[in-house]
Each structure stands twice: as structure tokens, then as C-alpha cells.
Amino acid sequence: REGTVLVTGGAGYIGSHAVLALLDAGWKVVVIDNLTTGFAWAVDPRATLVTGNIEDEALVRGTMRDHGVVAVMHFAGSIVVPESVSDPLKYYRNNTVASRSLIESAVVSGVRHFIFSSTAATYGMPEVVPVREDMPKLPINPYGTSKLMTELMLADVAFAHPFNYCALRYFNVAGADPKGRTGQSTAGATHLIKIAVEAATGKRDHVTVFGTDYATADGTGVRDYIHVSDLADAHVKALDLLIAEPGKSHTLNCGYGHGYSVLEVLDAVDRVTNLKIERRMAERRPGDAGELVADNGAILATLPWRPQRDDLDTIVQDALAWERKLTERRG
Ligand code: UFG
Numbered sequence: 001r002e003g004t005v006l007v008t009g010g011a012g013y014i015g016s017h018a019v020l021a022l023l024d025a026g027w028k029v030v031v032i033d034n035l036t037t038g039f040a041w042a043v044d045p046r047a048t049l050v051t052g053n054i055e056d057e058a059l060v061r062g063t064m065r066d067h068g069v070v071a072v073m074h075f076a077g078s079i080v081v082p083e084s085v086s087d088p089l090k091y092y093r094n095n096t097v098a099s100r101s102l103i104e105s106a107v108v109s110g111v112r113h114f115i116f117s118s119t120a121a122t123y124g125m126p127e128v129v130p131v132r133e134d135m136p137k138l139p140i141n142p143y144g145t146s147k148l149m150t151e152l153m154l155a156d157v158a159f160a161h162p163f164n165y166c167a168l169r170y171f172n173v174a175g176a177d178p179k180g181r182t183g184q185s186t187a188g189a190t191h192l193i194k195i196a197v198e199a200a201t202g203k204r205d206h207v208t209v210f211g212t213d214y215a216t217a218d219g220t221g222v223r224d225y226i227h228v229s230d231l232a233d234a235h236v237k238a239l240d241l242l243i244a245e246p247g248k249s250h251t252l253n254c255g256y257g258h259g260y261s262v263l264e265v266l267d268a269v270d271r272v273t274n275l276k277i278e279r280r281m282a283e284r285r286p287g288d289a290g291e292l293v294a295d296n297g298a299i300l301a302t303l304p305w306r307p308q309r310d311d312l313d314t315i316v317q318d319a320l321a322w323e324r325k326l327t328e329r330r331g
Pocket of ligand 1: 079081119120121143171172190191192193195207208209210211220221222223262285288292
């Protein structure tokens with residue numbers, strides 16, 4: 001593989017897995033990360049880490065030039081849905097405005113391929129599940145809107161310039177590198193599987209179940225949990241396609257196409273750990289959909305991507321193994 005891939009947010013959870021997948025596939029990698037939520041140690045030493053902001057045009061363009069960057073994978077951004085409701089301008093700055101600057105730097109620097117971390121939050125509360133890419137995009141929070149706006153910019157830029165992109169709409173990303181090289185490390189977790197493995201390693205004494213009266217089989221929320229290594233692999237395959245077919249861009253759901261309820265996830269954690277983690281039933285969390293599952297027909301038809309770790313217990317085992325490592329590291 002010729003040239004270098006610029007990974008923004010490569011010191012973060014999903015970005016650090018993508019860095020590994022790119023390096024393992026033979027790419028050279030340069031990371032730009034401002035380390036506000038990421039960690040320098042999470043970046044594999046085979047990659048170069050540049051500490052800074054993606055809106056810093058001199059830094060980004062200099063990095064693109066000096067490293068011979070041929071493609072961007074853009075993970076950097078803010079991702080906490082409730083925070084986006086209380087501080088929307090932070091999300092429009094960090095996700096939309098910063099992306100605009102990064103895309104412009106790519107166009108000006110002659111970087112022709114762009115992979116964007118989008119989200120199932122662009123759909124809002126879908127009326128039909130599993131949800132397909134062409135179904136209505138009606139985000140119900142600024143996080144989803146900030147990501148959708150970037151998708152729209154990319155479409156216009158790809159029309160105007162010699163540039164193609166793949167927007168990957170992630171469903172619920174979980175697990176950790178099966179070889180234990182990186183995982184989800186940022187404090188203040190809100191995601192279910194991370195919270196459950198924190199409880200399993202003694203960092204919490206219970207897990208709260210938000211909502212027991214949804215129109216789902218057991219009344220709790222259903223999500224499509226995708227293993228982070230499978231997701232990282234989808235990025236590498238998407239990049240190969242963008243290079244092979246320069247005139248074409250894509251928007252693809254990243255999920256397994258089936259969901260698990262909160263109680264099923266907690267059962268899996270109990271099974272894997274041989275514990276009985278306390279569950280406390282509570283009210284719905286504002287803004288939560290009952291069921292969010294991907295129609296993954298498009299990604300399966302477009303990329304030579306096949307899930308390797310589509311198994312809830314495997315996802316939980318990998319998340320747990322990483323959580324135990326973090327516990328040792330932090331003492
Ligand atoms: N949940 C609990 N207890 C918890 C945490 C979560 O019951 O302590 C439930 C939620 O109510 C939901 C499910 O577990 O039913 C999953 O919740 P997460 O917080 O793990 O993830 P979300 O589905 O809310 O959010 C994910 C991504 C977002 C993205 C969204 C798309 O993390 O970035 O999907 O709708 F925007």
C-alpha cells in the first residue's frame with residue numbers, strides 16, 4: 001500500500017483500533033489528536049503521533065505534505081449525546097466546523113479519499129427497524145445533527161472536487177482489540193457494555209437499566225452491538241474501495257443486523273464473569289430509542305467485509321479483558 005493515512009482521533013477508542021488495523025494491513029499512519037479524551041500510549045508506536053487540533057490548518061496541511069498523506073480517516077470529535085443537548089455549540093464546533101476545516105485541508109492538499117465516522121444517531125427515532133441508509137435522517141439531538149451536517153458537506157465536496165468519501169454510520173460499538181493492545185479507556189463512561197464491565201471489575205456496585213417499558217420483547221432497549229475490531233476492519237476495506245473506484249462515494253451502516261436488549265447484555269456479562277451484577281430498574285433515559293438495529297445489506301454488498309466477532313459473549317469477553325488491564329495499569 002502506497003502512502004500514508006492520516007487518522008484524526010487516533011488516540012481515542014475507535015481511532016486507536018483503526019490505527020492498528022491500518023498498520024496490520026501494511027499502511028503507514030500519522031495520527032493527529034489533541035489528547036483531550038485520547039491517550040498518547042493508545043497510539044501504536046509504529047504510527048507517528050502529532051499532538052494538535054484538526055482546525056489548525058498549518059499543522060494539518062504541513063502533516064499532509066510531510067507524510068505524503070493519501071487518505072484521511074476522521075474519528076476526532078465529541079460523542080456524548082446528553083452533553084450535546086446541554087452544550088450544542090461545542091458539538092457544532094468540534095464535529096461540524098472542525099470537520100469543515102479538515103475537509104478543506106484535504107481538498108487543498110490534494111488528498112482525495114476521506115472516511116468519516118458517522119452515527120446511527122443521524123436517524124433519530126427510526127419508524128422502521130432494521131434501519132436502511134436511505135430512510136429518513138431526523139436526528140433528535142445536536143450530536144446526530146452535527147454528524148449529519150458533515151455528511152452533507154462531504155456529499156457536496158465530492159461533487160465539486162476530485163474527492164470521494166465513505167461515511168460509516170456506527171451502531172453501538174463495543175469490545176476491545178482481541179490482542180489486548182488497546183480498548184475503551186476514557187473515564188466517565190456512559191455506554192452500557194463499558195459500564196457493565198466496570199461493575200464486573202469492582203468500579204461500580206450496580207448497573208442502572210434505563211427503561212423497562214419499551215415495545216421490545218423484555219421491555220428494555222435493544223441495540224445492535226458491533227465489535228470495535230470488525231468496525232476498524234470495515235474502515236480499511238472502505239479505504240481500498242475508495243482508491244479502487246475514485247468516482248464513487250458511499251454511506252454505509254456499520255452493524256451486525258441484529259440486536260440485544262439491555263437485560264440480554266447484562267446476562268452475557270454475568271455469564272462471562274460468573275458474577276451476578278446488581279441491576280436497578282429505572283425510568284427511560286431522555287432521547288433513547290426503543291430499538292435501533294442496522295440493516296447491513298449495503299455494507300455486505302459493497303465491501304468484502306464479513307464480521308469476525310459477531311457474538312455478544314466475545315464482545316463482552318474482549319471488553320472485560322481490556323477493563324482488567326486498565327485496572328492493573330491504574331492500580
Ligand atoms: N443503558 C442502560 N444503562 C446504562 C447505559 C445504557 O440501561 O447505564 C441502555 C440505554 O438506555 C440503551 C442501551 O443501554 O437502551 C445502549 O445505551 P448506550 O448508552 O450504550 O448507547 P446508545 O444506544 O445510547 O448510543 C449509541 C452511541 C451514540 C449514538 C447512538 C445512536 O453511543 O454515540 O448509539 O443512537 F449516537
